[in-house]
Amino acid sequence: MKGIILSEFVDFLEQSVGENTAQKIIDDSRVASEGAYSRVGQYDYHELIQLLTQSVAETEQQAEVLLQGFADHMFKVFKRDYDVFFEGTENAIDMLMQIDNHIHVEVLKLYPDAELPKFDYTLEDGQLTLHYESPRPFAQVAYALVGACLKYFGDKEELVSSELADDMKSATFVVATA
Amino acid sequence: MTDELKQQLALTNARAARLKKARLEAERLLEEKSRELFAANQQLESIQQNLQQDIKQATYELSVTNARLQSALDGKSAFLGQMSHEVRTPLNAIIGLSEILLGTKLDDAQYDYMSTINTGAKSMIVLIDDLLDITKIEAGRVDIRPETVDLYDLLRNINGMFELSAKQKSLQLDLQIENTVPRTISIDVGRYTQIINNLISNAIKNTHKGRVFVQASFKADAGNVANGALVTKVVDTGVGIEADQLERIFDAYEQIGQPGQGAGLGLSICRQLCDLMNGKISCESIPGRGSIFRVELPVKLMTSTDLQATAQARAPLPSLPPLKILVAEDNPTNQKVLTAQLAQLGQTPDMVNNGAEAMEKINQQEYDVVILDIQMPVMTGEEALRAIRESDPPISSHYCIALTASSYQNQKARLLRLGFDEFLSKPLAIDKLAEALENVPESLSMGQLEESSFIDWDTVTNSLEEGVFGYLSFLKSQFGDAHRTIFKEIAPVFLDHNYRELKQLIEYAQARETEKIRSISHSMKGAASSLGLNDLANILLRIENKPEAEDVSAKVAEVKIYMDRLKPIMEKELAQCIAEE
Secondary structure, X not given: OEHHHHHHHHHHHHHHHOHHHHHHHHHHHOOOOOOOOOOOOEOOOHHHHHHHHHHHHHHOOOHHHHHHHHHHHHHHXXXXXXXXXXXXXXXXXXXXXXXXXXXXXXXXXXXXXXXXXXXXXXXXXXXXXXXXXXXXXXXXXXXXXXXXXXXXXXXXXXXXXXXXXXOOOEEEEEEEEO | OOHHHXXXXXXXXXXXXXXXXXXXXXXXXHHHHHHHHHHHHHHHHHHHHHHHHHHHHHHHHHHHHHHHHHHHHHHHHHHHHHHHHHHHHHHHHHHHHHHHHHOOOOOHHHHHHHHHHHHHHHHHHHHHHHHHHHHHHHOOOOOOOOEEEEHHHHHHHHHXXXXXXXXXOOOEEEEEEOOOOOOEEEEOHHHHHHHHHHHHHHHHHHOOOOEEEEEEEEEEOOOOOOEEEEEEEEEEOOOOOOHHHHOOOOOOOOOOOOOOOOOOOHHHHHHHHHHHOOOEEEEEEEOOOEEEEEEEEEEEEOOHHHHHHHHHHOOOOOOOOOOOEEEEOOOHHHHHHHHXXXXXXXXXXXXXXXXXXXXXXXXXXXXXXXXXXXXOOOOOHHHHHHHHHHOOOOXXXXXXXXXXXXXXXXXXXXXXXXXXXXXXXXXXXHHHHHHHHHOOOHHHOOOOOOOOOOOOHHHHHHOOOOXXXXXXXXXXXXXXXXXXXXXXXXXXXXXXHHHHHHHHHHHHHHHOOHHHHHHHHHHHHHHHHHOOOHHHHXXXXXXXXXXXXXXXXXXXXXXXXXXXXXXXXXXHHHHHHHHHO
């Protein structure tokens, strides 16, 4: 997993629960890297699960709520650091359609070893069906990110339906203009 | 310190350690990435170098191919030139001999056949010219030369050329010139004729029933009354052209219609010529119904005075004084043609087979004109010319005309530079030949002169009788009964003036003032010619032509001897004339 996800998760934790609590979560989660994440590094994705689990335990918040907070945070970071991908996109459907055939293409140029999830889509009558598929069980993260995307673009579209596979390695989201 | 504080400190320390570790990790990754970048950069550079090498190699290979193609093209051009030369030689014979036969007594049918042979051979020349034209046009070597012409006559002549072929196919061939069309215009006649010929010839070829119709109209230029556009339409009721082929008919090497019906160059030449003349050509057609080819060319309106000036340049054959002509030509047919053509101009040439034989003849006697074919066995025309020019005078000063079947214009400039006085190309039209002979300087007629001496003094001294210098008979031929009166007027002036000029000439010759020698001998020559004193004029011309020659003083001395002998005879004549009154 790319370091940026993990380092931003730590940033998110520090911002939402404070530096010391965040450190405690890291220490208690016993992640192999000791939470010393570099954005450009590559880490075991289990560390995110460990950190999330420990955060839930420490803050007594629901995982979904935490993840949604993290996803909103990520979206702000994306906008701040990778504004180029926002150029010409006016709504969430535009943005979601760009993931596979633009954003991930560029990511792979910089990091040929990145293991990226797939985001296939079909667009019919203004309704977007987005299919998430990954070797890792992060359908919930994807769900949160789709939600963050909708929110970022002012909730002009809504999530009509979402289906997350039991193993969390795939999901289908249907987004339509509100 | 409380436990809580201790715990907070531990967390802060842990956080600091974590951040430091993250930083170190980031630096390590950065360095790794830098190395990767460096390696990638190296690889790129090497790829670039390989690419440059590849480009160099490809460029080299292309230039070699290009050179090979260019040489193949040059070869093709040379081959075309050579072929056209080979084909022109027999055609020259056909055109020349048929022209001569046309001038003899023939019954109507024979005259028709002979005209057809003549026209046919001329069309073949056109075909060959087409081939050369397309090569020249494509190489950008064609000039447009407008001249003043009677358009009505021109169109009638063009149409007339096709009457026979139309008749043979039972086609009606009509010409209609709208009355707005100006009669006298300026246009490149050769190119215009070529375009319209081509279109009519195609129309007849592709029409099996009905008519071919040539129509000329005129679009006046609103801004300038002296300009306008000549629109010539060639309409036929022939097979027509399919819509999908219409776009391609003006492309080079496209063959439209049935196979075997022409070289396919005609329409391409027409289009390229129209472009060169700033005009346009277009075609409308309905398959099975017929075609309309439309040519629009900008023209200048001229007056009939302009036309007369042009017409005078094409006057009937001039009557030439008898000239001593030597012709070197290896081809027996061409010899025959040239002999016949010269006979029409009242000339009897000496005919030899090559340059070497020509040199032999020239060394035996002097000629007024030497016509040298360029391509001859044993000794070529160029070699002969060089031998002539390198000889001593008077041999070196022969008037030499180059005769060549090569159609390349640059030949002309080259041959003139080489030392030829004139250039004629085959097929040789009789009027061109006449024009060239007319341009031979008259006073170069040296028939009466022996090669070793300028004047046959023995004859002069042996009969110091009236008329030995020929001036009286010359004046008689010019002025008839008045010649004695004229002589009386002219002779004293001539003697007085020429002696004064002779005195100056002798001085200038001693001082070797070439420009002055030239101008004074020129003036004296004119006076001598007007009295018919050709021998004297000849010596003076030689002086004028080569004032820097070593023997100029010797020639001037000859002039003095001549004058000294002439003077008493002329004075005696003069006294007689006065006494007779």
